[in-house]
Amino acid sequence: MIKIVKRDQPSRAIFFFTPVLAIILTLVAGGLIFFILGFKPFEALKFFFIVPIADKYGFSELLLKATPLCLIAIGLSFCFKSNNWNIGAEGQLTFGAIVSGGVALLFYEQEGFYILPTVILAGAIGGMLYASIPAILKTYFNTNEILVSLMLVYVSKLILDYLVVGPWSNPEGFNFPETRQFSDSAKLPLLFEGLRIHAGIFLALAAVVISWFVFYKTYLGFQMKVSGFSLKTAKYAGYKGKKMIILVFLISGACAGLAGVGEITGPIGQLHREISPDYGFTAIIVAFLGRLHPVGIIFASLVVAITYLGAETAQIFMQIPKYTGQVFQGMILFFLLASDYLLFFKIKFIGLKK
Amino acid sequence: MNTNLKISNVTKIYPGCVANDNISLEFNSGKIYALLGENGAGKSTLVKILSGVIIPDEGKIYLNENNLKLNSPLDAKKNDIGMVFQHFNLFETLSVFENLIIDSDEQRESVREKIDAIMKKYNFSVDLDIPVLNLSAGQKQKVEIIRCLIRSPKVLIMDEPTSVLTEQETSELFLSLKKFSDEGILIIYITHKLKEVMQLCDEVAVMRRGKLVSVSEIKNENIESLANKMVGQNLKTIKKKKAKTSSDQLIKITNLNFTSEDPFETNLMDINFSVNRGECLGIAGISGNGQSELFQVLSGEIISEKNSIEFNNNYIGDLSPQERREYLMAFSPEDRLEQAAIPQMKIFENVALNNFKSSNFFNNGLINENKIKEHSKKIISDFNVNTDNIELKSQFLSGGNLQKLIIGRELITSPDLLICFNPTWGLDVGAINYIHETLIKINEQNKSIILISTDTDELLKLSDKISVIHKGKLSKIMNSEEVTSEKLGILMGGAN
Numbered sequence A: 001m002i003k004i005v006k007r008d009q010p011s012r013a014i015f016f017f018t019p020v021l022a023i024i025l026t027l028v029a030g031g032l033i034f035f036i037l038g039f040k041p042f043e044a045l046k047f048f049f050i051v052p053i054a055d056k057y058g059f060s061e062l063l064l065k066a067t068p069l070c071l072i073a074i075g076l077s078f079c080f081k082s083n084n085w086n087i088g089a090e091g092q093l094t095f096g097a098i099v100s101g102g103v104a105l106l107f108y109e110q111e112g113f114y115i116l117p118t119v120i121l122a123g124a125i126g127g128m129l130y131a132s133i134p135a136i137l138k139t140y141f142n143t144n145e146i147l148v149s150l151m152l153v154y155v156s157k158l159i160l161d162y163l164v165v166g167p168w169s170n171p172e173g174f175n176f177p178e179t180r181q182f183s184d185s186a187k188l189p190l191l192f193e194g195l196r197i198h199a200g201i202f203l204a205l206a207a208v209v210i211s212w213f214v215f216y217k218t219y220l221g222f223q224m225k226v227s228g229f230s231l232k233t234a235k236y237a238g239y240k241g242k243k244m245i246i247l248v249f250l251i252s253g254a255c256a257g258l259a260g261v262g263e264i265t266g267p268i269g270q271l272h273r274e275i276s277p278d279y280g281f282t283a284i285i286v287a288f289l290g291r292l293h294p295v296g297i298i299f300a301s302l303v304v305a306i307t308y309l310g311a312e313t314a315q316i317f318m319q320i321p322k323y324t325g326q327v328f329q330g331m332i333l334f335f336l337l338a339s340d341y342l343l344f345f346k347i348k349f350i351g352l353k354k
Numbered sequence B: 001m002n003t004n005l006k007i008s009n010v011t012k013i014y015p016g017c018v019a020n021d022n023i024s025l026e027f028n029s030g031k032i033y034a035l036l037g038e039n040g041a042g043k044s045t046l047v048k049i050l051s052g053v054i055i056p057d058e059g060k061i062y063l064n065e066n067n068l069k070l071n072s073p074l075d076a077k078k079n080d081i082g083m084v085f086q087h088f089n090l091f092e093t094l095s096v097f098e099n100l101i102i103d104s105d106e107q108r109e110s111v112r113e114k115i116d117a118i119m120k121k122y123n124f125s126v127d128l129d130i131p132v133l134n135l136s137a138g139q140k141q142k143v144e145i146i147r148c149l150i151r152s153p154k155v156l157i158m159d160e161p162t163s164v165l166t167e168q169e170t171s172e173l174f175l176s177l178k179k180f181s182d183e184g185i186l187i188i189y190i191t192h193k194l195k196e197v198m199q200l201c202d203e204v205a206v207m208r209r210g211k212l213v214s215v216s217e218i219k220n221e222n223i224e225s226l227a228n229k230m231v232g233q234n235l236k237t238i239k240k241k242k243a244k245t246s247s248d249q250l251i252k253i254t255n256l257n258f259t260s261e262d263p264f265e266t267n268l269m270d271i272n273f274s275v276n277r278g279e280c281l282g283i284a285g286i287s288g289n290g291q292s293e294l295f296q297v298l299s300g301e302i303i304s305e306k307n308s309i310e311f312n313n314n315y316i317g318d319l320s321p322q323e324r325r326e327y328l329m330a331f332s333p334e335d336r337l338e339q340a341a342i343p344q345m346k347i348f349e350n351v352a353l354n355n356f357k358s359s360n361f362f363n364n365g366l367i368n369e370n371k372i373k374e375h376s377k378k379i380i381s382d383f384n385v386n387t388d389n390i391e392l393k394s395q396f397l398s399g400g401n402l403q404k405l406i407i408g409r410e411l412i413t414s415p416d417l418l419i420c421f422n423p424t425w426g427l428d429v430g431a432i433n434y435i436h437e438t439l440i441k442i443n444e445q446n447k448s449i450i451l452i453s454t455d456t457d458e459l460l461k462l463s464d465k466i467s468v469i470h471k472g473k474l475s476k477i478m479n480s481e482e483v484t485s486e487k488l489g490i491l492m493g494g495a496n
């Protein structure tokens, strides 16, 4: 007989085991879905998860997709760890891209070492500005940050649409909804000839290291943790609780904004409608799959990035719609939440005990 | 109908501690049972097992000879076992009424009638339509009690229900409990107040370190014998030597007002007092009369006018708690789970919440974990917190031990002024004695205390001067020799 028993204290090992379990379950369920759709499950999974990263180009593409996911998820972990539910990273990414894109366009056909840093900074500031809206509304007007940050995503996308169709559209662009190409000085340098992987990856790695340090080693990280658990306690301790909430939103907005900069000054090179395949939303899954831990997030961003690539190869080789990628992302989150049950309960097989 | 509840050989082991060690007990309706024991003796664990919150490692529970399977609180409710927990289990942002109907599937209107009837019958008055966060601790406790009563339980368990009630409220509660008992409800009552046990209960079971050490009838016991059974040794009675009053003024509050934007908070009106070095000023009052606001104004959680608070010749009314700590003030708030500590964090992390001047817990913005841990170990040993694992999450400390940790954290900094609010709430007699001794020692070292408390005995024992707060106003300040508990009772009721 199987019995479910409450755990006295969630164990640390299970805390990092359940994400792995979730991935395994996702693979099993994915295979099953392929089977039902009439594909050979193992072959389909191979096309989805192995073929795309089997060569050097594929692997560099993996890193390319993992970069924004990792960067955003790191930012989000600041919010989520302190109980602030910022789910509008996609909007902060978009707005960061708009601001930095605007600055890049100002430097159209100009050269200079100062251009790229300015563009990057602009993106971070744009993301921060956009994230400050839900933060300020939350702290001073008690609004729900989940709703506000989510709704602002659509606002930012509409602003972007307006700009690339209207005032910022390329005058020589035959009315395509896109801006001019940025000058080379406004683009992130490529790391290898012939591959699209760019210097943005260093931004992500820096974010990983800095976040680890801030969270576990600094007074600021400690204050954020306390403020996240209880504003009342933060106030009693004498921390500026509200400031802290705003700060985590700003950090998270800056990271999302930087991810936006990475996209438009990296592989894209201009502003257009589709600058992000929902990286901002997918990064929420990455953050949780990585247990809000910087190192965990690196692994999680790689795993989730595969689903983007796999969807493309599977579409090319097997005519499976590329939206299967999102199905896989959904399944990962689903199984992660489900297996989190094991954090608090354990399963005992009573029949086995004599 | 008679109810018979039997606990048979119940054992619950936690890593590093046996909370319940092979306990067997039997209860019958018509009597009120007391469950006594030091902090961490395992009382809450035992009654949580009865209410399905904790599943025992071994042992069985029988209700009227039926072996109960209590795997969840719901199972307990289905078997007519109701419990009022030691710590509040209410949704702060929901209204009182919403909290009361949250687990009920009856019609809203009929529940409301039922609640009204209960409140009338037992003389409770709580506004049903305001959010719980605006209630005083005493009122929250009442909501918890009403929530049990709605289900007309056969067994009613109360884990320290009176810690936050005033004497008046307590005696009202006792009348109700006696009524329940006459109506056939079996009552199990946990408390640290031995006076209450003598007054209310028929039989008493005493636990020590997880074991049941005695079961006896109240008529064969007295306060001293019970205290000795609990602690396992004789308790010394402590008394404060009234010191010669110094005239060296430490803190002075002048024309302090606080007007809240929240209509359910109490406004403070024209507060004036001063405390000299080596003195303890007691502030009595029924909970909900502005004590919490006064505490916050004094601690700096609520900022006031700069000149309204003068501390050691500095005007500090506009400083934050952190900045006030720099002037050697320390604060011990009433609510240990929601304010003074963070249950989900480890013990040593909670110690770091009081980042006082010379602590060096954080150097140049970096955490100095060794320093914090070293300091935590000292608090744990100096203040008899019954664990040696500073990495333990503080939610696993028993209520009393968490309180010792907090008081310890504040006192170990040797502040010039300690402001504390119900510092011995929920502590066992031994721990109370210890805290009281410590507070007296502070005064002897020429340091001062502002003691806001709803426990009149405590105030009379420790204070040099006493004032009463009523509806946000302080009474005139009296020398404690000229005050009796009757006089305080009258002032607390609002008379002049």
Ligand SMILES: Nc1ncnc2c1ncn2[C@@H]1O[C@H](COP(=O)(O)OP(=O)(O)OP(=O)(O)O)[C@@H](O)[C@H]1O
Residues within 6 Å of the ligand: A008, A009, B014, B015, B017, B018, B019, B037, B038, B039, B040, B041, B042, B043, B044, B045, B046, B086, B386, B396, B397, B398, B399, B400, B401, B426, B428
């Ligand atoms: N989940 C847990 N993990 C480890 N130890 C625990 C856990 N829960 C309780 N304990 C320990 O079990 C012991 C009994 O705790 P319990 O809460 O039953 O004490 P209590 O008698 O109610 O004390 P108090 O009067 O302070 O409320 C304590 O030493 C406590 O630290």
Ligand SMILES: [Mg+2]
Residues within 6 Å of the ligand: B043, B044, B045, B086, B159, B398, B399
């Ligand atoms: Mg208890």
